[in-house]
Amino acid sequence: MKKTGLSIVILVGCFSIVVWLNAAVHDVRSKQISAEMSDIGRVPASVLVASSLEFKGAMANMMFLNASNFIGRKLMEQSKTLPEEWHQFYLLLDRITTLDGSFLDPYVFAEMMLAWQAQMYDEANMLLEKGIKARPDDWRLPYYIGFNHFFFKKDFVQGANYIKQAAAIDGSPPYFPNLASRLAFYGSRSKTALLFLEEMLVQNKQIKMSSELEKRLVALQGAAQLEDAAFLFMQQQGRKATSIDELVQNGFVESIPTEPYGGQWRLHPNGRVDSSSNFITVEK
Amino acid sequence: MRGVYAVALLSFKEGLRHRVLYGVLLAALLLMGCTVLVSGFFLRDISKVILDFCMATVTLGGLTIPFFLAIHLLAKDIERRTIFTLLTRPISRGQYLIGKFFGLFLITGLIMLLLTGGVWLCLWGGEFLFGSRFFVTVSWVSIVAALFLSWLSVLILNAFVVLWSTVTTSSFLATLLTLFSYVIGHSIDDVVRFLQVEVTMIKISDSIRMTVDVVKYLFPNLAAFDLKSAAAHGLSIPFTDVLILTTYATAYIVVLLVLSTLFFNRRDLA
Numbered sequence: 001m002k003k004t005g006l007s008i009v010i011l012v013g014c015f016s017i018v019v020w021l022n023a024a025v026h027d028v029r030s031k032q033i034s035a036e037m038s039d040i041g042r043v044p045a046s047v048l049v050a051s052s053l054e055f056k057g058a059m060a061n062m063m064f065l066n067a068s069n070f071i072g073r074k075l076m077e078q079s080k081t082l083p084e085e086w087h088q089f090y091l092l093l094d095r096i097t098t099l100d101g102s103f104l105d106p107y108v109f110a111e112m113m114l115a116w117q118a119q120m121y122d123e124a125n126m127l128l129e130k131g132i133k134a135r136p137d138d139w140r141l142p143y144y145i146g147f148n149h150f151f152f153k154k155d156f157v158q159g160a161n162y163i164k165q166a167a168a169i170d171g172s173p174p175y176f177p178n179l180a181s182r183l184a185f186y187g188s189r190s191k192t193a194l195l196f197l198e199e200m201l202v203q204n205k206q207i208k209m210s211s212e213l214e215k216r217l218v219a220l221q222g223a224a225q226l227e228d229a230a231f232l233f234m235q236q237q238g239r240k241a242t243s244i245d246e247l248v249q250n251g252f253v254e255s256i257p258t259e260p261y262g263g264q265w266r267l268h269p270n271g272r273v274d275s276s277s278n279f280i281t282v283e284k
Numbered sequence: 285m286r287g288v289y290a291v292a293l294l295s296f297k298e299g300l301r302h303r304v305l306y307g308v309l310l311a312a313l314l315l316m317g318c319t320v321l322v323s324g325f326f327l328r329d330i331s332k333v334i335l336d337f338c339m340a341t342v343t344l345g346g347l348t349i350p351f352f353l354a355i356h357l358l359a360k361d362i363e364r365r366t367i368f369t370l371l372t373r374p375i376s377r378g379q380y381l382i383g384k385f386f387g388l389f390l391i392t393g394l395i396m397l398l399l400t401g402g403v404w405l406c407l408w409g410g411e412f413l414f415g416s417r418f419f420v421t422v423s424w425v426s427i428v429a430a431l432f433l434s435w436l437s438v439l440i441l442n443a444f445v446v447l448w449s450t451v452t453t454s455s456f457l458a459t460l461l462t463l464f465s466y467v468i469g470h471s472i473d474d475v476v477r478f479l480q481v482e483v484t485m486i487k488i489s490d491s492i493r494m495t496v497d498v499v500k501y502l503f504p505n506l507a508a509f510d511l512k513s514a515a516a517h518g519l520s521i522p523f524t525d526v527l528i529l530t531t532y533a534t535a536y537i538v539v540l541l542v543l544s545t546l547f548f549n550r551r552d553l554a
Contacts (some may be wrong), residue, residue, distance in 0.1 A: 053470045054343060054437075054510040057336035061326075068325060100336075102517045105327045 042091070045098040052099060060100035067092050067106075071113060086118040093127055101134030111144045121152045139172035146180075178216050194220040215260045219279055222257030226265060226273040229253045234271070243267055287379035288386065291370065295387020299353055305391075309398060312345045316402045320409045330418040334410045335403070335427065335516035342399040343434045343512070349392045350441040350462055358384050358445060359455035367553065378545040381446055385541060388442040396435050403427065421518030429526050430515035436533040437509035441466055443540035450548040468499070469506030476500050504536050 052059040067089060074081050096106045107128055114124040125148055131141040146162030149155040160180045167176035181194070194217070226244060229252040233241045237250070244265050247253050259265055263277025299305065319337035323330045361367045370380060411419045444465045448458040475496055479488060509529055511521050
């Protein structure tokens, strides 16, 4: 009985120590996680590939979990991520995608974190380019790069090119051709947008000419016609036209083209023509 | 042939008696179960993550045979002289070795087959938890092909255990040599590819090139048998590739077993 009593006392005592030390052990582990993140980022890709033997996929998964933990920890602690940490994070994603190039999650993570949070657009795009090579049938990757060019880098033409690339991949959303033309339009090149949409319709016979696309095509044709007229006006008159009406009065266009969205055409000093509707149907 | 069959059956039954085998099976199945839960932390590639971990577990389960059980069944048999009880019967040394290999062949096959059932359970569990939209790329043909190739690579290692057990006098040395064979087998192809790339800044001596050229024929290209990643992504594995690798593995195993028999016939066991 005495022995049993002593055993119970020891058991309770030791378990109390375990409970008491729990938080301290957690802190020790936190330091380890932080160190792990940096260390893995610094390991050369070739060494990682060689040391993973036949477990590259599982290794990539574990490293991705490590990257998720790092971001999760930052979000929980609400602490600012330093540029050096973002660089390590980029290296980690780069290593993961070297181990398993077809793994989609690191690319999605690169877009979510590197582009949106860290403003590391070039690094995000580099990883996504790597993904395009490994997953040529995935429309999401060129779409993300297109979006980065359009939204973050204000490079509308490049953006439209990537969206065009995404739209050409089977399974991409049917509104992509329309979106690409819209991006190109905002890139001050109505003609490019028009050509892109026409080419897309010819190349992708499976795209049904919906009324929305038809409307977009008519609008782009109108904008391109007016831009061409404004360009001709400047060449012949030696000065820029001040309004759409001036182009009509001087005979550069026979009549003002229809704006199918219900807005008013606007001629900008740089020769670009857009509409007050922004190509969104105006509710009357 | 009867001698080979008898030793194979005996080794198989002896292997099954080892409790460590059941421990490995249980641990592997538990690991697979955890995989299903961990896969929930990932964004989209849930089926890929489950398959990566589960197929790695199947391979690890298979690898426990050459690294733990085979050494116990073969090297220690020689080391502890228990082999004499078998060799007093009308069984040649060659039949003994081939029989032992087929015993290991059966145990490895059984373990990996049971763990493949675990893969099926995990995929089913994952689909139940996260929905079938994450599992559209799963291809059972590719999974079975990848695991079959993984089994073949483990069989090559089993044949290595047979070889190293016949040329060394200690089971520890046999384990160590098998481990080296495994690491070299998985790295040699990358080394060959590295040497094929002409890097102007780095001068590689002819002797190194020659050594690698010899080693690439001596050690098996085990990395070629690793198609788990392709299977995890649902990519198809060409039948011709499976055929080439099966022929290569069979030929390699035969070479190792013949070499083992030659060494073993000349060995003084006393």
